[in-house]
Amino acid sequence: MPEKILIIQTAFLGDLILSTSFFHAVKMEHKESEIHVLVNLGTESVLDQNPDITKVWCLDKKRIKKNPFFFLKFVKKLRSERFDKVYSPHFSYRSSLISFFTKAPIRIGYKESGFSFLHTKVIQRPKQGPHEVEKLFSLLFEPYDFPTGRERQPYLYPGTEEESSFALKKSKLIKNDSGYILIAPSSLWETKRLPEEKFVSVITQILRKRNETVILIGSKADIEIQNHIFRLMKTEPLELKERERLLSLVGQTSLKELMVWIQNATAILSNDSSPIHFASAFNTPTVMIYGATIPAFGYGSLSDKHRIMEVNGLNCRPCGIHGGRVCPEGHFRCMLDQNPVRIFEALEEVIKT
Incomplete structure (x- = not known):
């Protein structure tokens, strides 16, 4: 019987994309094993056709919150798989409980995770410093054995x-x-x-000074942001032929379709969000904009050509691991002080180098 391994990663989409390098590393270390992955419902499509994964399990968090009996039924089903080993790169209380309820004899997770005492082996996870993929690799390797090069980048x-x-x-x-x-x-x-307004300034510079088409991307939830950008663009001093090179795919692509658009892009400009990690999978040149968060959290680009745009010297940064709804200081200087001219120059740098 082949060894059966479960990896629990029910975090945000970007975390799941970064975790694919860990899934690959686990498979390379356990070539004959079945690799099962538990993800948050709605993110699973990014794992389609992944040869490292035997089976994907989807956790419906909303249903679990409404009906605790569904959670018990779900973990009972997982337990019936008789996993030999569980890796828990997600550090929520729920993930630790799921790991424990599988009754796998080996359960590896972070020391900082909720209910970490339920793991059979814990690894310290520093909040700042190493990239997220190094934090993931620490569950499997000693630091001197961490994969390098292409094996650090996501697999989509x-x-x-x-x-x-x-x-x-x-x-x-x-x-x-x-x-x-x-x-x-x-x-x-x-x-x-x-x-x-600052995106509009960068877009205008691209349309006036370069020849590429500019395409907005995002989900259906981002339609209002798209509409605001288009409204502001109407007042920009552009010729008709320049305006025609601004398009939008916001709300018009699936996650897998978005992969291909990012894979074939000349470059991508993004806030600290999941498109950065899509781009890392395909080594697409990337410019990242940081506001409330900082690169030291470990979620930066893994593309060979990338630039980081951030406002230094603000003692209020970071104001949270994920950011927040409003600036707690009331000034939002981490974004309002960003320089669109410098952002455009960084974009030209990653394209030319």
Whole structure:
């Protein structure tokens, strides 16, 4: 019987994407094993066609909160799999409980996780310093054995259906052969968002000084941000042929379709959010904008060509691991002091280098 391993990662989408390098490392270390992965419902499509994974389990957090009996039924089903080992890179109380209830003889997690005493082995997870992938690798390797190079980057596998959809849509939308630059103006947390006015300034510089098409990306929840940007763009001094090179795919792509658009982009400009990690999987040149959070948290780009844009010298940064809804100091200088000219220059740097 092959060894059965469960990896619990029910965090945000970006965390799951970064964890694919860990899934790959586990598979390489346990080549004959079955690798099962537990994720948050709604994020599972990014694991489609991943050869390192035997089975994906989806946890419906909303249903569990409404009905605790569903949680018990779910963990009972997991226990019936008779896992030999569980890795828990997610450090919530719920994840530790799930790991414990599997009754796997080996359960490895972080010392800082909720109910960490339920693990059979704990590894210290520093809040700042190492990149997130190094923190993940610490559950499996000693530091001197951490994978390097390509094996640090995420593993995503868009399918032929998404590639065909991309080719068809691209041929209809983009009228020149100069490539395109993606702009991801949103984030789940408001204090991680560069104001739309500053994105407009950067977009205007791209359209006036470069030849690429500019494409906004995001989910359906980001439609209002898209609309605000388009409203502001109307007052910018641009020629019609320049305006025609600003497009939007906000709310129009699945996660797997978004993979292909990011894979083929000339570059991407994004807040500290999941598009950065999509780009890392395909080594797409990246410019990252940091506000409430800091690169030292370990969620920066793993693309070879990248630049970090942040306002230094603010003793209020970081104001939280995820950011927040409003600036706790009331001034929001971490974003309002960002320089759009410098952001544009950073974009040109990652494209040229």
